[in-house]
Amino acid sequence: MAKSARSQPSKKETSSPVRGSLAAFHAHVSAWFEQHQRDLPWRKSQDPYRVWISEIMLQQTQVATVKEYFRRFTAQLPTVHDLADAEEQEVLRLWEGLGYYRRARQLHAAAKEIVSRFEGKFPREVDEIQSLPGIGRYTAGAIASIAFGQRAPILEANTQRLYARLIGWDETLTTSASQKRLWQFAEDILPSDNVGIFNQALMEVGSLVCTPKNPDCQQCPLSAHCEAYHQGRQVEIPRPKKKIEFIPITEIALVVRKKNQVLVRQCGQDERWAGLWDFPRFALPTDNDSSDLSGVAEQLVEAVGVRADLQQHLTTIKHGVTKYRITLLCHEMTYRQGRLKPQTGPDGQPRVWKWIEVSQLGELPLSTTGRKLGRLLST
């Protein structure tokens, strides 16, 4: 708190949350956005359903990645009723490749709630919106302001960086004190109307101008209001995040072939890629350079009672999941004998395994590595 006690002999009666007047700040933001905003598919309407879908897809996911997913998803499921009535497998298939698949399952669950609790009408109040699964403070504020014109603040990656620079905040942003300050700022600067446009404009400034590296302060509509720029410290703010230590892991994926069929399993609710399908995978000793694969066939028998012979190496896929760097060795196997035995996960839920024609893999929602393998088989 000693921070804000830095007593500048304030030149005005009512202190502005930004350098200069808040009215000028609003004018600059608005004029810039009119000139420079991108043409994005979710900006074509204020339909709360479409705003909602876009906001969920955009969580931790870049605009360029989301565009095509948004078009496909809303074309296939144009209303909240269509989504509520859809099979979860269809929703996951539309989400395949986007990552954070819990978003898709919570989206589906929320659609059912909107139908059952709110008679199919998207709730207008921030608290009601935030009570839906998968919707936190940011997403609730975004939907409330953009779709309903409510005077609600937002705070996400772009605006955290922008606001930190605007107020010259030189502490780590992840602390609760920093978050509290930034949310307060987000609220303090809200205009009295056109709040949805204003919030989107600030995200756009953060995304296009006030970038993490090389912020373009010369072209920034807000440099006159920016404390960091005033102090020449825009490259030091915000402070860099603590970098995470990656853990290398080696796994093997098995393409077990039985005529034109392959063996796949559905990931359980308690594991990664819940609800998605994947080829059987097993962990290998770390730094395994494909030397010791002798135990794999036994692991498969142990897991589902199917015996198969290890064949050639197909490909190696490297990918990352949170703190893990996974090297995935992909090998073909040929089925020899055995019938799939029913599985039960540690959570008591059934574990579904099945044989599926290679030509039918397109129907299933697959993990990204599973899809890459599947494409390899059908070519």
Add this chain to the structure above:
DNA sequence: AACTCGGGGTG
């Protein structure tokens, strides 16, 4: 406050 959850874009 730390951790989990993906995958791709970018320089």
Add this chain to the structure above:
DNA sequence: CACCCAGAGTT
């Protein structure tokens, strides 16, 4: 490669 992304939910 490293860093980043219109976060939410759990521990």
